[in-house]
Amino acid sequence: MGMDASIACRTAGKVSRTIASLFPSYVKMSTEANIIMEQNKFYHIARIPKVIGVVDGTQIRIQSPGGNNAESYRNRNGYYSMNFLIVATADLKFMNVVERCPGSSHDATVFDHSDLKIRFALGHFPNCLLLASWFDDSDLMTVSVGLLRFDGLQVFDYIVVEPDR
Template sequence: MDPLLGELTDDEDFLELVRRHERLRRPQTVRFRPNNFEKWNDVDFKKRFRLAKPIVNYLIEEISDLIASKTNKNHALTPADMVFITVRFLATGCFLQSVDDISGVDKSTMSRVITKVTRAIASLSKDFIKMPMGVEDRNSKAQGFYNICRFPRCIGAVDCTHVKIQSPGGANAENYRNRKGFFSFNVQAICDSDLKISNIVCRWPGSTHDSMIFRNSRVKAEFENGVYGNNLLLGDSGYGVKPYLITPLANPTTRAENLFNEAQIRTRNPIERCFGVLKRRFPILATGIRLNVDKVEAIVVSATVLHNIACHFADPTPLVTDEIDGSQSGNKHWK
């Protein structure tokens, strides 16, 4: 048995071992890469990649210049190849099996491709993840929330969700263990009434309280500085009340107080639905990310960008089905 096998901790370690051994093997055999737009009908394409064909095609066009291979070697991966590898990974979370099955690429290439593409997609966040800055835009967002339960001036609902990761190891590993007992990032998001995410923060370990993340966020400072005028956010009781952050009343006693809480809870409900939609579209965020922690933020932000693009195109959220090949076996560690 190779002594290195005893040191493996995650998929990336495995890939490094593969790369070392490949130097001693025969020259690489190039494998056929299918055209996934032609291979799958619209229904099966959506099941496998969690996005409709026009959205994936749009994504390829948006980031091709950012990810195109600089080599002139024959059989270099095309931007389309790299995008399909990455969106399939986001759909399954299976790093070593199902992604390779549909792309005809050796496993030692996967980590580099996924890192490159998720960072490229995440770089689009400045265009696709943004708070409403102009008065007209803020009024439009506020009207959307007002239509839910007549709660005025709200331009966003804020909350946090845990994205499961493997143990990062090292002296600070326990900082990532959340109150439910598993390792995670605690990710803060703000969404509008249409479930589009307008702000995302993914850099805090799972043990961090929601209120701590908000206190240290840029968006909190922007509200403090009056960037959003007299508009406000809605949050749950885990947050402290601010003039711009409204939470439920702690001990409602009168009918008016109970009606206020009901309106507040119903109006902030989109953020809970948003997290559900995001994780159903990209199950890796629910089943777990088995990569180094320095790559988690790009994966989460890239999934958020794709979620917003899907919302823009009115692409229905796909159902979670057995068609996500490999997700059962590839993610059994997270059950």
């Protein structure tokens, strides 16, 4: 005998809300007190100064949302998804998650429309950099908000953000 569908839905909703309420306690950007510590950890790993996190996107599969914009959710692999942009520490902890863009969005586009880019542009993280493999060197605005392109360290980036690669 199975569980009634309405009970299962209510239970799943309660569990989801409980998990979501814990998000701010576990996912947060570095504070002034621990920025130097994060920079030292990344310097020890990659010998790049001022880095406090790595940035990459990952696709979370969803059902077709339907409607006129459904195809914007179809990613380059052909399935419907949301593009989640993750910032992670050297200790593999999430510092920031941006989850508002459809799967067809490039990681750089997600970052360009994020509160995190605004916070960097406003100087909330002085002398700090984020590493991103997709950063375009010609984008001077991105340079000013603390992104640094790296090619040789992509393996580290994918280990942190997308461990299933």
